[in-house]
Amino acid sequence: MTTPHTRARSTRIPSRSVALATVLGASMLALAACTxxxxxxxxxxxxxxxxxxxxxxxxxxxxxxxxxxxxxxxxxxxxxxxxxxxxxxxxxxxxxxxxxxxxxxxxxxxxxxxxxxxxxxxxxxxxxxxxxxxxxxxxxxxxxxxxxxxxxxxxxxxxxxxxxxxxxxxxxxxAPTVTWYDQSLMDEFGYTVPTTWEEYQELGEKVADEHPGYIIGGVGDAFAEEIYFWGAKAPVNTVVDANTLSSDTSDPYAQDMAAIIDDLLDAGVLAQENVFSPEFVQKYTGKVLMLPGPVWYSGALFSNPDSLNAKPGTIAAGLPLAWEGEDAVAGNVxxxxxxxxxxxxxxxxxxxxxxxxxxxxxxxxxxxxxxxxxxxxxxxxxxxxxxxGFFAGDFAENVSTASTQVWDGWGYPRFSQEAVWAKTVTPKLAAGESLVDLLPEWEKAIENEAQVNGYAIK
Incomplete structure (x- = not known):
């Protein structure tokens, strides 16, 4: 296993856990601003x-x-x-x-x-x-x-x-992101649901050693960056103003999240299949210990008889994960x-x-x-x-809370971040390349797409 990445906290941008009322408040004008x-x-x-x-x-x-x-x-x-x-x-x-x-x-x-x-x-x-x-x-x-x-x-x-x-x-x-987990498996394995990204990484390493074949997340979808990097407060998709975009994958939040994903991919506890693919359902039904993702996984995956078809009372939606010592924020898919x-x-x-x-x-x-x-x-x-009563735990309360925690530092520009990620990152991750090493290439691809769509790069 790799050594957990150490963040340079003094260089971080301030933590922001914001109400849905201000989700991308200042950048909303910019996200759909006039060309x-x-x-x-x-x-x-x-x-x-x-x-x-x-x-x-x-x-x-x-x-x-x-x-x-x-x-x-x-x-x-x-x-x-x-x-x-x-x-x-x-x-x-x-x-x-x-x-x-x-x-x-x-x-x-x-x-x-x-x-x-x-x-x-x-x-x-x-x-x-x-x-x-x-x-x-x-x-x-x-x-x-x-x-x-x-x-x-x-x-x-x-x-x-x-x-x-x-x-x-x-x-x-x-569509705020929450921390989906299987309560029945957590109880069976004697695990505690993590509340921080650091604990999430530690749990993944333990699962790899003690219960190989089970997963605690997935990066095979075009929206994976909106789950992990948006939820990590990584400023890689920031709409500065009407025609200016900023992307900084060298930021400690981005570096830390990429290092965690690399570690968990090496451990074999992150799925690389699309969650809607037959391969994912066949391979991981009954083996999803955790799966950070949007609230709509509730009906699209867990209670769907054509997907994971979980048993009633087994799946719970936990709050979004936080960095240790900081407030949690949610991504949005x-x-x-x-x-x-x-x-x-x-x-x-x-x-x-x-x-x-x-x-x-x-x-x-x-x-x-x-x-x-x-x-x-x-x-x-x-x-x-x-x-x-299909979902275990405080489903309604946690989903409601997550909807107020969507981070406002991720914008909605005139192009699709999902398409950039899917083209630039997904196939190379599948080929075994390091996400940390891919970050500069991802940033450059974002900037190129932004410029094609009329943005200046800050």
């Missing part, structure tokens, strides 16, 4: 803040969803059979594929074909979808949606989608966003759809796998989980 020459000015001839195309009350709306949101569209059809709707599935921009943006650019060139509503797994899509000579995303708080409805979202939930005080999308669910097109010919139907899929209990409480971003639905969803 040079772009305009977000309200059109004088529009009551909603954008030029409205000719409306047709009976026009069907076309809705794009990923496979996981198909039930939301089906529930809407059942609730409102009188509203014509065509549902098309696509990848949802998963892992930073950029498919949403690519398709919209093609429609812009053709001058037609835009869907009315789009679900995206990428919160940073607001950064480009609200901009340009022909922006896709409709402003939602300039008279289109009632302010009382928008105020119903958990405080801060719409911040990643807000540009110059204009809201361009609605969050589907909140997606959460998903609904957009309405400025080109929609049936804005009323599109509005009704978004109201339903973000706030209606028939979907968000009865069917959704993750914590709804709409406050009332979120409270009832947590109460439902507690009543069901």
């Amino acid at each position: 040079p020459g772009a305009s977000t000015a309200e059109e004088p001839d529009s009551k909603y803040g954008f030029p409205i195309v000719e409306q047709e009350a009976d026009a069907p709306i076309t809705v794009w969803v990923d496979a996981s949101r198909q039930p939301a569209a089906d529930a809407f059809k059942k609730a409102y059979p009188e509203i014509p709707i065509t549902v098309e599935t696509y990848d949802g921009g998963a892992d930073g594929s950029g498919s949403f943006q690519t398709k919209v650019q093609a429609f812009n060139q053709a001058g037609s074909g835009w869907p009315d509503v789009v679900f995206s797994t990428q919160n940073n899509d607001a950064a480009w979808a609200s901009q340009g000579d022909e922006p896709f995303a409709a402003p939602l708080n300039k008279g289109y949606f009632e302010q009382s409805f928008l105020d119903g979202f958990t405080e801060g939930a719409l911040a990643p989608l807000t540009v110059d005080d204009t809201v361009y999308g609605l969050r589907n669910d909140l 997606g959460g998903g966003t609904w957009f309405i097109s400025q080109h929609s010919a049936n804005l009323e139907a599109a509005k009704k759809f978004l109201e339903f899929v973000t706030s209606d209990e028939r979907y968000q409480v009865d069917m959704a796998s993750g914590l709804p971003a709409y406050q009332a639905a979120g409270d009832k969803w947590l109460a439902k989980q507690a009543e069901a």
Whole structure:
């Protein structure tokens, strides 16, 4: 095993454990800030803040969803059979594929074909979808949606989608990272759930020696950096201002986290398979001792009969891990966003759809796998989980706490950090290269992508 990395505490940036109300507060403007020459000015001839195309009350709306949101569209059809709707599935921009943006650019060139509503797994899509000579995303708080409805979202939930005080999308669910663990295995092995990254590393080394084949985490997904480096307060994705980005992988937080991951990979206790792959399910069902990750793992992995299918009462969601002597912070993995097109010919139907899929209990409480971003639905969803008793421990309390701890030093620029990580880091980790050694290459790749997207590098 490698020797635990020693952090130069005196050179660290201050610890920040912040409420969701201020998640990326100062950088929200920057994350989706205008590109040079772009305009977000309200059109004088529009009551909603954008030029409205000719409306047709009976026009069907076309809705794009990923496979996981198909039930939301089906529930809407059942609730409102009188509203014509065509549902098309696509990848949802998963892992930073950029498919949403690519398709919209093609429609812009053709001058037609835009869907009315789009679900995206990428919160940073607001950064480009609200901009340009022909922006896709409709402003939602300039008279289109009632302010009382928008105020119903958990405080801060719409911040990643807000540009110059204009809201361009609605969050589907909140996605703070928590420390998932199997309570039954912890009891069987006589282990204590770690509360710090240092204890996490020590536990991993012990598991490697005493229970080889079991894992305490995974780095095989494009969003692994949002779990580990965001949760470690590593300033590698900082939006400084409207057109400036900073990435510093030499920072002690980044160096420390990379060293821990290298150690645990060497020990064989971090999975390198994608958690949604058949290989992961086949190899690790019953062998996941711990798995730091987003709250939506609750339904996507642990209670999913097609995935890990854990036994009731075995899996618990612990609080985010902290550095020793510091406050814990959470990372954030997606959460998903609904957009309405400025080109929609049936804005009323599109509005009704978004109201339903973000706030209606028939979907968000009865069917959704993750914590709804709409406050009332979120409270009832947590109460439902507690009543069901599927998860062990203080599930509702810990998830609620984690949602207030998302670190504000990680931004949402005009490009996908997931795509950069997946291209630059994931394959080389799989090939056995050291993450510590890869950090400068990752930083350079981030800076190159930022510059392509119009950012200056600080």
